[in-house]
Amino acid sequence: MKPLCAGLVLLLAACVPVLQDVDPARPPEAGNWGPNPVAVEWWYVSGYLPDDGIAFHWAVFKGYFTPRLGPAFLGFLYPGPFHASHLAVTDLRAGRKLFDERFDFRQDAPRGDAVIEFPPLRIEQGDWRLVQEGASYRLVAGPLDVRLTPKKPAVVHPPGYSGTGEVGRMYYVSYTRLGLEGRINGRAVQGEAWMDHQWGEQLSGRDALWDWFGLHLSDGSDLMLYRVKKPPGAGQTDGEVVQLAGSRTDPQGRIAGLRNLRMTPLERWTSPSGRSYALSWRVEAEGLELELAPVRRDQELLTTSTGVAYWEGPVRGRGTWQGSPVEARGMGEFVAGTYSPVAMNLGTLLPGR
Known part of the structure; x- marks a missing residue:
């Protein structure tokens, strides 16, 4: 029995992929x-189209069971990868939000x-x-059928990743501004969108939460703002901030980190599920002053495929850059944490983006 068991262990181990961690020294x-x-890895596209009264968010996630997730035997039984997709489309004129999702971890397609x-x-x-x-x-x-054409080259957000060693890190690249045209909800639309790719070892929603913005400014520049947090302890409204990162991509596509960044919550909103989200913000950095507010408050998404609760919706604001007035519009994302950690629906595996 011992040789048989040893052979079985070796066979199962051969099915488990060798996964890499984020190296902070190698962007x-x-x-x-x-x-x-x-x-964990995800691709994300979002857009706020004020002229058409539409906002949308689409994301697909790829993940593996790892010993860090536990129990370790799941990595042998289900070597993956596993996938989940989220889609949210908000008709701002009608005040309606559609949310749908796909996931391949089910009995009739266990390998995806x-x-x-x-x-x-x-x-x-x-x-x-x-x-x-x-x-x-x-x-x-x-209801989405759109074409996205980058207006600027893809960029790496300084320092090259989000997160920390304690909560996990994710490499981070973006197309910060894409031209969009096509049809949404059966009607012709055009405007601008944002596209992300992140990958690494962060168990988002469980080990890390965040407040994030992807913004298009009226001067042709784009802002990415990221506040990574630990999950809050008992009696706490918010978790400890472990990373504050921001970048500005100028109209020519050159990216630089924002210096002396501060993100201050101004107003919180409690969702119908009872979760609290900071939706209005003051943002300050060297050369930058900005106040942001949601276009619509009721944008919470409660996901079955990933078991993560998060707010995803359009935001707008105004302020100054280097003393000149600017207006901002884009999307915000605020992750509240896991709410349905069911082992067979990837509830503790994948993030909320």
């Missing part, structure tokens, strides 16, 4: 948009039905897909 390449051998390939980038889960077509991308998911 990623801006052109890294393909799948990576990491515990998703496809992620590169190059060119091709992501599919069921009938949802993001496909690179030359210099553009086509996103088709539910």
